[in-house]
Amino acid sequence: MRRIWVAVICVLFLVTVAICSVFYATVGRNILSDKLSVWAERRGSPLLYRAALSVNPYDTESRLWLAEHWRKAGDLPRAEALLREGAADYALGPELFLALAVMQVEDGRLDDACATLDSTPEGWLAHKVALLRPENAEAPPSGSYAEGRRFPLEGGGGMAWYRLNAGLWTLYGAPLELQEGRHRLEVLTLDEHGVPSSVAEYRYMVASVR
Numbered sequence: 001m002r003r004i005w006v007a008v009i010c011v012l013f014l015v016t017v018a019i020c021s022v023f024y025a026t027v028g029r030n031i032l033s034d035k036l037s038v039w040a041e042r043r044g045s046p047l048l049y050r051a052a053l054s055v056n057p058y059d060t061e062s063r064l065w066l067a068e069h070w071r072k073a074g075d076l077p078r079a080e081a082l083l084r085e086g087a088a089d090y091a092l093g094p095e096l097f098l099a100l101a102v103m104q105v106e107d108g109r110l111d112d113a114c115a116t117l118d119s120t121p122e123g124w125l126a127h128k129v130a131l132l133r134p135e136n137a138e139a140p141p142s143g144s145y146a147e148g149r150r151f152p153l154e155g156g157g158g159m160a161w162y163r164l165n166a167g168l169w170t171l172y173g174a175p176l177e178l179q180e181g182r183h184r185l186e187v188l189t190l191d192e193h194g195v196p197s198s199v200a201e202y203r204y205m206v207a208s209v210r
Contacts, residue, residue, distance in 0.1 A: 137187055156197070159189065180208045184202070185201070
């Protein structure tokens with residue numbers, strides 16, 4: 001009889017452990033992560049945010065806070081690595097891609113920022129990111145023009161930037177005047193948050209009027 005009770009207790013113990021494990025894996029982990037995030041927010045504690053993220057790697061809020069913390073601390077590679085790690089799991093949504101792109105813009109790496117957003121996988125995520133990127137400014141259509149023609153950048157959902165003939169990105173201020181010859185003009189726009197549009201490319205042949 002005693003052996004039967006011991007067996008029953010062992011079975012109940014194992015069932016209880018299994019139930020607790022399932023609860024933690026499905027619900028408990030999120031509850032614990034949320035609690036840690038709340039404590040971390042109140043105290044501004046990187047350690048608590050790291051703990052929350054270790055409990056729940058899908059905690060986007062903690063990941064974004066930690067990335068911004070490392071950026072402000074001057075450890076940009078660590079901040080970017082944290083965002084890339086989260087962005088690799090596409091189920092986390094577009095926020096990490098956007099945050100990484102903005103961080104690269106703030107570091108003056110406009111090409112990297114555009115590449116980050118251009119690299120989102122096809123499907124709902126790419127569609128979502130495209131909707132959140134600003135409308136780009138437009139230049140005159142590619143083609144042949146006479147020397148002296150001005151090339152304005154019009155429209156767009158923010159500040160327009162341009163790059164001429166693979167030079168440096170420059171903030172647009174006034175219509176461009178191109179000299180005789182062939183030219184490649186690239187244009188992008190940054191919205192108020194620093195999110196970049198896709199890059200538009202134009203090619204011109206400017207001929208002398210003499």
